Amino acid sequence: MHIIEMENELKSSSINEDILRYAKRWGFSDSYLGRIWNLNPYEIYDYRKKYNIYPVYKMIDTCASEFKAYVPYFYSTYETENESIRSDRKKIVVLGSGPIRIGQGVEFDYTTVHAIWGIEEAGYEAIIINCNPETVSTDYTVSDKLYFEPLTFEDVMNIINLEKPEGVVVALGGQTAINLASKLDKVGVKIFGSSSHSIDLAEDRELFEKAMEEINIPMPKGYGVFSLDEAVKAAKEIGYPVLVRPSFVLGGRMMHIVYDEKILKAKVKEALAFDNEHPILVDKYVLGQECEVDAISDGENVFIPGIMEHIERTGVHSGDSMSVYPPYSLSEHAKQTIVDYTIKIGLKLNMIGLFNIQFIVDKKDNVSIIEVNPRSSRTVPFLAKSTNIPVANIATKVMLGAKLKDLGYVGLAPRRKRWYVKTPTFSFTKITGLDVVLSPEMKSTGEAIGYDDSLNRALYKSLKASGTRVANYGTILATIANTDKEAALPLIKRFYDLGFNIEATSGTAKFLKSHGIKTRIRKKLSEGSEEILDSIKAGYVTYVLNTSSEGEGSVSNDGKIIRRAAIDNNVAVFTCLDTVKVLLDVLEDITMKISVINEE
Numbered sequence: 128m129h130i131i132e133m134e135n136e137l138k139s140s141s142i143n144e145d146i147l148r149y150a151k152r153w154g155f156s157d158s159y160l161g162r163i164w165n166l167n168p169y170e171i172y173d174y175r176k177k178y179n180i181y182p183v184y185k186m187i188d189t190c191a192s193e194f195k196a197y198v199p200y201f202y203s204t205y206e207t208e209n210e211s212i213r214s215d216r217k218k219i220v221v222l223g224s225g226p227i228r229i230g231q232g233v234e235f236d237y238t239t240v241h242a243i244w245g246i247e248e249a250g251y252e253a254i255i256i257n258c259n260p261e262t263v264s265t266d267y268t269v270s271d272k273l274y275f276e277p278l279t280f281e282d283v284m285n286i287i288n289l290e291k292p293e294g295v296v297v298a299l300g301g302q303t304a305i306n307l308a309s310k311l312d313k314v315g316v317k318i319f320g321s322s323s324h325s326i327d328l329a330e331d332r333e334l335f336e337k338a339m340e341e342i343n344i345p346m347p348k349g350y351g352v353f354s355l356d357e358a359v360k361a362a363k364e365i366g367y368p369v370l371v372r373p374s375f376v377l378g379g380r381m382m383h384i385v386y387d388e389k390i391l392k393a394k395v396k397e398a399l400a401f402d403n404e405h406p407i408l409v410d411k412y413v414l415g416q417e418c419e420v421d422a423i424s425d426g427e428n429v430f431i432p433g434i435m436e437h438i439e440r441t442g443v444h445s446g447d448s449m450s451v452y453p454p455y456s457l458s459e460h461a462k463q464t465i466v467d468y469t470i471k472i473g474l475k476l477n478m479i480g481l482f483n484i485q486f487i488v489d490k491k492d493n494v495s496i497i498e499v500n501p502r503s504s505r506t507v508p509f510l511a512k513s514t515n516i517p518v519a520n521i522a523t524k525v526m527l528g529a530k531l532k533d534l535g536y537v538g539l540a541p542r543r544k545r546w547y548v549k550t551p552t553f554s555f556t557k558i559t560g561l562d563v564v565l566s567p568e569m570k571s572t573g574e575a576i577g578y579d580d581s582l583n584r585a586l587y588k589s590l591k592a593s594g595t596r597v598a599n600y601g602t603i604l605a606t607i608a609n610t611d612k613e614a615a616l617p618l619i620k621r622f623y624d625l626g627f628n629i630e631a632t633s634g635t636a637k638f639l640k641s642h643g644i645k646t647r648i649r650k651k652l653s654e655g656s657e658e659i660l661d662s663i664k665a666g667y668v669t670y671v672l673n674t675s676s677e678g679e680g681s682v683s684n685d686g687k688i689i690r691r692a693a694i695d696n697n698v699a700v701f702t703c704l705d706t707v708k709v710l711l712d713v714l715e716d717i718t719m720k721i722s723v724i725n726e727e
Contacts, residue, residue, distance in 0.1 A: 144178040152205040157281040184211035200267035216252040218292045222304035223257025225278040235301040236262040238503040238519040242299045243270045245523030280310045294319045298502040305502045320480035320526035328476045329501040342471045345495040347413045351406030358395040361409040368412040373398045415487040424473035425525045430536040432516045439705045446569040450549040452513045453542040464494040480526040513547035546582040548589035563690045564702045583716040599714045601669025602628040607635045611674040621711045652685045663692045671700045
């Protein structure tokens, strides 16, 4: 009630020093005050500068006042005494990743911490701003100073005004941090690494397309739109299916593969409600082999630690895809094209430090670009561990002015002999109501790595480490969309040949039987039967194979209930046939080895 009364009081007052100080002391943010007084946050910030209204910083007491202790761990408050003492050393601020939610990996914490170590190695005082207590970067022993503050323009600028650093590193904390780059640049804060202009070149659709045309790099046709009518017109011109997503987001948030105009309108309305300042991207959806690189540029040379190939094809978010280093199926031509394109893009966009590129390789071996992220990506820790190259450390040194040639890193690094596989982990059992269908929107909450001299053994280790139940016997329950039946047939036949029992809903069962696969028919839930759920709950089913033909917007209710029942009963669910193929490669390898041992 007090806050509401205060808001009414502010609305009836004009801005002055007393009222502004009063509002700040009671927790009103610059952006909210801007809305009340019809000003933008920068104007409120200027008023605060004029009146010298800044918070002070209190030290978190880790000893409950029993002992005197200096802990460089601070939080802001609009009080009087400041406990954060500024040193005379040159200092650099690193922005962390902020709160972690599904769709934003904690992997950005890895790059943040490595950046801090690199800054300290270079002789600077390293200061971190982050507000997630579940990260290593918010351990106050990691950096010289830790500010436990939200990653907003206002809170970051308050710290910059106090500490007066040489500049800020934004490219290692994910999208939350990179989104602050233009705002900080606007008020004259030095950005270490890629400039605000370079970030805009990668993130702004029109600027990016123009840049790619100038260096002759192909990409799927697409448009940036600001209205529903523009989106409908763009989709008609491009042709369905299309990929729809807001720009300047992480984790494929609100990204959808859309197959018709009805679903398009629903998804675009949702995206416009989420963000009407930036364009909604409508791109042609291209089915192909997806792969990606994390690279480092110093503006003169580009270093590529390695190329990663995804198991799942385009349409599954890279964070939810199984990823293999080095690539297992790409031709030499495709790999060389990826290297050439990466170097061209890094230099054209004048990237300084880390950047990530995702590619599509189609059936004709043509390579086109999906997107460029002008920052570290969630694959950096995987790539660093797989290649044994300190990727984030090198990138930090480059952002501080070092040259790749002097550091000894230029071009594509030699591939390692072993195979490394990244498998996502999910928390579906802990989150009720979340559908398990893999889509362009990220749903994984972590990842595991498996490595071995054999690709199949590396895949097996990775699947096991991620918590996937891997068994080479039992029963398969298949409910396959009509558009996927031909592709699924050889995979189900391989399960059958391994000795699995096959169960399926009527349409899938009829199709499998017509191709010589003995199949038990299970009635659909929509037919009033619970036998599928009973079979899953009784523990008879080893794997559920379930695909839908109309994109995630039209997934049937039957499928959702079956997938949820499987998750709740610890049964592995596969909604992507590419992942099923990998599982079969592993199962056949295991079965063959067991057969050899038994024969011996």
